[in-house]
Amino acid sequence: KYSLFRYFCHRFKEFVFEFRAGKYNCILKVPLQFPVQVNISDLHGRLMLLHKIPCYVENELKSTLSSFIEKETTLDYDKEAEVALQRLTTGDVDVNQLASAWARSYAESTLEHARPEEPSWDEDFADVYHELIHSPASETLLNLEHNYFVSISELISERDMEIKKLQERQAAEMDKVMHELGNTLSDHDVNAVASHHFDAQQVLENKWTSELMQVTCIQKKEYQDWVVKLHQDLQKSNNSSKINEEIKVQPSQLSEEADSGARMFEEQPQLEESFTIHLGAQLKTMHNLRLVRADVLDFCKHRRHGSSGAKLRRLQTALSLYSSSLCGLVLLVDNRVNSYSGIKRDFATVAKECTDFHFSCLEKQLEEVQQVLLYARVQRSSKQKEQFEIQKNGGDDKSKSVERNPSNILPGNGCTLNSEFYVSRHSNLSEVHVVFHLCVDDNVRSGNITARDPAIMGLRNILKVCCTHDVTTVTVPLLLVHDMSEEMTIPWCLKRAELVFKCVKGFMMEMVSWDGGISRTVQFLVPKSISEEMFYQLSNMLPQIFRVSSTLTLTSKH
Structure with missing residues (x-):
């Protein structure tokens, strides 16, 4: 069904330009493929050079060429439009489908019809947190974060203690097994006990890993919800002194x-030395x-x-x-x-x-x-x-x-x-x-x-x-x-x-x-x-390599 369209796309037309050179009447005939894909100025220059056209008809050739291409292109578009209308009247094209395609193209290319970007939760939370941490509520946020940190630290300490007790108990069991090796137990028994100990450690570590991950997820959800709620409360009321009293670090x-x-x-x-330097060629x-x-x-x-x-x-x-x-x-x-x-x-x-x-x-x-x-x-x-x-x-x-x-x-x-x-x-x-x-x-x-x-x-x-x-x-x-x-x-x-x-x-x-x-x-x-001696040797090396700013005292004699 696109045969006519392909015909128009690959159709050639002859461009004819007449001019006078002295006592001779000259005619330039050039076949052009439509639609023209090349730049008109480039095409004009190539024609001038290839056919040795006199310079005094250069402007006339360019204007005639431009008018010819514009006219023939418009005729092609008109013929293509007529063919499209005929297909529409004969029922070859679904009107509703065509209207939907036009509406979709218009909406996608027009800014006022573009869908607004959905707000990002991370960006919104970042803005809320940045505003709160620079407000009197910053102490409240830090106290809450510290309380969460202490809770996790206590949980980790409990995990380490339980794992340590398990390792000590397993070490004692392994000592007994090794003591009986060769008497009532064989190498197979020792390997079985070691495998059992390894599995027990893995189970315990996986249990604590899962529990820590769950507690971390709960803390993150609670913290983010609480920060958003605190921001909303502060927007409603300018009095933040009451809110600051909600969370305090436990003594x-x-x-x-x-x-x-x-x-x-x-x-x-902690040893520390500070220096101020100026670097740059001009600035x-x-x-x-x-x-x-x-x-x-x-x-x-x-x-x-x-x-x-x-x-x-x-x-x-x-x-x-x-x-x-x-x-x-x-x-x-x-x-x-x-x-x-x-x-x-x-x-x-x-x-x-x-x-x-x-x-x-x-x-x-x-x-x-x-x-x-x-x-x-x-x-x-x-x-x-x-x-x-x-x-x-x-x-x-x-x-x-x-x-x-x-x-x-x-x-x-x-x-x-x-x-x-x-x-x-x-x-x-x-x-x-x-x-x-x-x-x-x-x-x-x-x-x-x-x-x-x-x-x-x-x-x-x-x-x-x-x-x-x-x-x-x-x-x-x-x-x-x-x-x-x-x-x-x-x-x-x-x-x-x-x-x-x-x-x-x-x-x-x-x-x-x-x-x-x-x-x-x-x-x-x-x-x-x-060592401290090496630290101060490095400290003395730094100002020798970098240009360290120093105060210059000037004295004058009267």
């Missing part, structure tokens, strides 16, 4: 660990630098004792949760995206101690990272199929193991493309909103890494993400390790610190082209086990 929750927590911090004081930008000796998880842990410092840090984190002044932390992890071992397990334990009322739990975020990672691997494999074939045929064992595990992140082997990291968002950590999980391998413990090492390039990419996503405070492991070991001597530490200082300085100077020059705070973190 019994603070008394047990206040003294022990204070003693702990007195035994291991100088002021930045704050800190050198801190602490454990990396100290920036994530909440403290059950109600010290004023901990409360202020929690308030500051809550105030800047939905703002352009976020706080980030670089966590050094291996290439497996999970939370089952090492620092990842310790971080996951801290993240579970307090319910996240704004974002998904860590396990769900890691699942999303794995899905994105698998998709990225498929995309890369399709574009670099030949390279993967070469690795399969002649690659080393390491590349083959990575190939067999596409859900792993590449720690890098000197290639800057492999400096990968993944990001998790949190509202339940003490001083951090964003955690950058930087993938490193054992190469960072050697003393011969350079500025092109994947870990260094990963820091550069992280700082670039900080610039594009409003992370104005970022904590970076200065030595690219979280714990000290025997091979990390004084020369090793000084060499590594100098490398990271210089690289970060270069990256910060690049920030001007990334964000236009915004003042930021970079915290260089060193392990808690480092």
Whole structure:
């Protein structure tokens, strides 16, 4: 039924143009295919050049060509319209279906008929929370969050105690079994007891995991509903003093660990040095630098004792949760995206101690990272199929193991493309909103890494993400390790610190082209086990590499 339409689409018409060149009458005949797909100005230029048309008829040719194309195009549209009307009158086309198609096309292309976007619950809750945390009701919110945190902490303590008792009981049973081995019991009996113990531990751990997940979901639902209701009540009444009296931190929750927590911090004081620098070629930008000796998880842990410092840090984190002044932390992890071992397990334990009322739990975020990672691997494999074939045929064992595990992140082997990291968002950590999980391998413990090492390039990419996503405070492991070991001597530490200082300085100077020059705070973190002497050596090195602002005193003689 579209034969006539195809005929019109592929019909040729002859364009005729007459002009006089001296004593000769010239005629130009050009077949044109309609509808004309080329630009008229381009077609006119080609005709002038191909047929050597005199320049004094250039404008006349262009106007005649334009009029001819416009006229013939209109005639084609008229004929097409007549054919369509004939099909309509003969009943070949359903009138109702045609009217519905026209109405749908008009509604989809007209803004006033567009469907309004459905409000997002996450965005609405974020707006409500941001307004409340900057109001007198902020203390009420913090008290409620602290009460929930204490409840989860008590539940976790109960879980740990029950698991510990089970392990002690199983250890005693295993000692008895081993004592009877060879007399009344065989190796088969020992294996059966060990298997039974393992199953019992799994059942107990799954039971507590399910219970903690259920309590966390209940707390999150209750908290979000209560925040929305509180916002509605505050809109109706300007008197918030009564609401602030609803929730208070129970004194019994603070008394047990206040003294022990204070003693702990007195035994291991946190060393810190602060500096102010100006970086930039023409336009100088002021930045704050800190050198801190602490454990990396100290920036994530909440403290059950109600010290004023901990409360202020929690308030500051809550105030800047939905703002352009976020706080980030670089966590050094291996290439497996999970939370089952090492620092990842310790971080996951801290993240579970307090319910996240704004974002998904860590396990769900890691699942999303794995899905994105698998998709990225498929995309890369399709574009670099030949390279993967070469690795399969002649690659080393390491590349083959990575190939067999596409859900792993590449720690890098000197290639800057492999400096990968993944990001998790949190509202339940003490001083951090964003955690950058930087993938490193054992190469960072050697003393011969350079500025092109994947870990260094990963820091550069992280700082670039900080610039594009409003992370104005970022904590970076200065030595690219979280714990000290025997091979990390004084020369090793000084060499590594100098490398990271210089690289970060270069990256910060690049920030001007990334964000236009915004003042930021970079915290260089060193392990808690480092000596005070080494800490102050690193502190003296920092102002030598960065230009530290200092007061200049001028004296004049009269």
